[in-house]
Amino acid sequence: MSTAVAPEASPAPRARVIPWPVAASIGVLAVGAALGVGHLVAGIISPSSSPYLAVGDTVIRYSPEPVTEFAKVTFGTADKPILLGGMAVVILLVAALAGIASRRSRTPGVVVVTVLGIAGFAAVAFAPSFAPLDLVAPLASLLAGVASFRWLHRLALDAAADRAVGRKGGGVSRRNVLIGSSAAVGVAALASGGGGLLLGRGVDESRSAVTRMLAGSTITPAPPIPAGADFAAAVPGTTRFLTSNADFYRIDVALRIPQLRAEDWRLRIHGMVDREITLTFDDLLRRPLVERTITMTCVSNPIGGDLISTADFVGVDLRDILLEAGVQPGADQVFCTSTDGWTAGTPTDVVLEPGRGAMLAIGMNGEALPPEHGFPVRMIVPGLYGYVSATKWLTDMEITTFGRDRQAYWLQRGWAERGPIKTEARIDVPKGFSTTPAGPVDVAGIAWSQPRGISKVEVRMDGGAWQAAELATEVAGQTWRMWRARFDLAAGSHTVQVRATDADGATQTEQRADPVPDGATGWPATIFTVS
Numbered sequence: 112m113s114t115a116v117a118p119e120a121s122p123a124p125r126a127r128v129i130p131w132p133v134a135a136s137i138g139v140l141a142v143g144a145a146l147g148v149g150h151l152v153a154g155i156i157s158p159s160s161s162p163y164l165a166v167g168d169t170v171i172r173y174s175p176e177p178v179t180e181f182a183k184v185t186f187g188t189a190d191k192p193i194l195l196g197g198m199a200v201v202i203l204l205v206a207a208l209a210g211i212a213s214r215r216s217r218t219p220g221v222v223v224v225t226v227l228g229i230a231g232f233a234a235v236a237f238a239p240s241f242a243p244l245d246l247v248a249p250l251a252s253l254l255a256g257v258a259s260f261r262w263l264h265r266l267a268l269d270a271a272a273d274r275a276v277g278r279k280g281g282g283v284s285r286r287n288v289l290i291g292s293s294a295a296v297g298v299a300a301l302a303s304g305g306g307g308l309l310l311g312r313g314v315d316e317s318r319s320a321v322t323r324m325l326a327g328s329t330i331t332p333a334p335p336i337p338a339g340a341d342f343a344a345a346v347p348g349t350t351r352f353l354t355s356n357a358d359f360y361r362i363d364v365a366l367r368i369p370q371l372r373a374e375d376w377r378l379r380i381h382g383m384v385d386r387e388i389t390l391t392f393d394d395l396l397r398r399p400l401v402e403r404t405i406t407m408t409c410v411s412n413p414i415g416g417d418l419i420s421t422a423d424f425v426g427v428d429l430r431d432i433l434l435e436a437g438v439q440p441g442a443d444q445v446f447c448t449s450t451d452g453w454t455a456g457t458p459t460d461v462v463l464e465p466g467r468g469a470m471l472a473i474g475m476n477g478e479a480l481p482p483e484h485g486f487p488v489r490m491i492v493p494g495l496y497g498y499v500s501a502t503k504w505l506t507d508m509e510i511t512t513f514g515r516d517r518q519a520y521w522l523q524r525g526w527a528e529r530g531p532i533k534t535e536a537r538i539d540v541p542k543g544f545s546t547t548p549a550g551p552v553d554v555a556g557i558a559w560s561q562p563r564g565i566s567k568v569e570v571r572m573d574g575g576a577w578q579a580a581e582l583a584t585e586v587a588g589q590t591w592r593m594w595r596a597r598f599d600l601a602a603g604s605h606t607v608q609v610r611a612t613d614a615d616g617a618t619q620t621e622q623r624a625d626p627v628p629d630g631a632t633g634w635p636a637t638i639f640t641v642s
């Protein structure tokens with residue numbers, strides 16, 4: 112020591128440098144605290160106001176359509192966890208770099224943490240379902256991030272200064288204060304994030320209660336499914352007629368499944384109606400409950416794809432409700448909004464078609480709707496693709512026109528205004544590029560043309576003559592229908608093709624089309640080998 116001045120009064124300036132691993136940890140801890148606190152406060156006030164989830168939603172919203180389509184097809188339902196996980200890695204990496212850039216001065220770190228906080232703030236503020244109270248969570252998140260960064264940074268500088276002059280200090284060293292404080296921030300970040308997740312749990316109880324209520328209610332049942340409705344027993348690998356809830360395809364843009372209890376649910380029906388109606392869940396239970404077997408289909412389903420499933424849905428008739436509200440002349444769009452801000456526009460004439468069976472569904476395959484399929488209430492219109500009709504977590508229904516500035520989510524992204532389901536078929540067996548032993552070869556699959564139904568399915572092998580497939584017992588026009596055929600084939604490579612004809616005699620087109628803008632078309636083909 113060449114100086115007589117006390118080290119704490121004037122430490123050598125060069126000595127106050129935070130070692131880089133400590134600096135990186137401070138950045139990560141501060142941003143972790145920001146994310147956790149934001150999630151917790153959002154859990155208390157409004158789950159969708161979590162800045163982390165709002166940023167993820169924004170990324171999806173502004174991703175070009177081919178990117179979201181790619182993610183949907185490649186990762187299926189795992190696309191959101193993968194996005195959120197990737198976001199976490201990127202954010203924490205940025206946080207670590209911000210920490211390292213702040214080894215001497217806290218300014219770079221404070222700036223980066225603030226910019227991240229503002230990004231979360233903006234994502235919440237510009238979310239489609241924004242309400243002013245939603246700003247509390249991102250604000251708390253920003254403050255928690257900046258405050259923890261400044262606090263830990265100061266402690267780290269102190270500890271660095273001590274280390275530079277080799278001071279051990281009596282009692283609690285400033286190094287230990289830093290370690291203890293860092294641990295506290297880390298634990299608080301994890302606990303608040305976890306607390307935010309737990310706050311959605313009241314919904315589980317609400318769902319169990321609805322399942323019990325449905326079991327005790329009088330429901331007009333759907334006609335029983337005949338034994339011959341599928342070939343699942345006879346031809347292994349083919350589709351079962353009813354899809355279990357766990358296997359039912361899922362498509363939505365919700366990062367976090369909306370947490371809405373049945374007792375808190377309201378549906379406001381307004382706009383071009385004679386009488387505005389607000390329905391509670393109890394109101395629905397007091398109406399006649401019907402069960403309908405319906406095959407739902409996603410417009411994004413590629414030829415041969417599996418975005419199609421069938422279930423027994425229980426709910427109330429939507430046509431009756433709209434007749435009570437009194438739809439005014441010219442109102443050609445039923446514009447629906449879900450709690451997460453997603454929207455769909457359904458043609459009014461289809462909803463009001465007497466035999467169509469449009470419904471507000473509350474039950475699915477003998478239980479309350481699963482959360483991911485829209486608990487507590489969703490809409491279903493047989494014969495329309497989901498994006499124009501099947502709003503999950505439905506809370507608002509505005510009767511309006513397509514012409515006004517009410518443009519639904521996927522319309523803004525280039526998909527068609529009306530989404531009638533196209534007549535299509537799929538080959539389930541044999542699987543593409545599989546090898547089948549010589550002998551009779553079963554070819555089987557599904558065909559659909561909701562709400563008309565299927566009258567004929569034809570199959571041809573290696574470009575030969577079309578021959579009629581055997582059809583399973585028809586269940587209803589608004590469900591799929593299974594088919595099968597048997598061929599004696601020589602060893603070698605074969606290509607089988609299929610085409611379906613609807614109840615009106617129209618055969619599905621051979622013309623290949625992508626799902627965008629109104630559903631894929633073309634005759635499916637499967638190449639396989641007989642050994």
Ligand SMILES: Nc1nc2c(c(=O)[nH]1)N[C@H]1C(S)=C(S)[C@@H](COP(=O)(O)O)O[C@H]1N2
Nearest residue numbers: 360361362363364409449453497498501503
């Ligand atoms: N709230 C909400 N409802 C939604 C969607 C959505 O993204 N958000 N996606 C729609 C689409 S595109 C389809 S195909 C169906 C799928 O319903 P499912 O996930 O229950 O199979 O839900 C529709 N309802």
Ligand SMILES: [Mo]
Nearest residue numbers: 409410497498
């Ligand atoms: Mo869809």
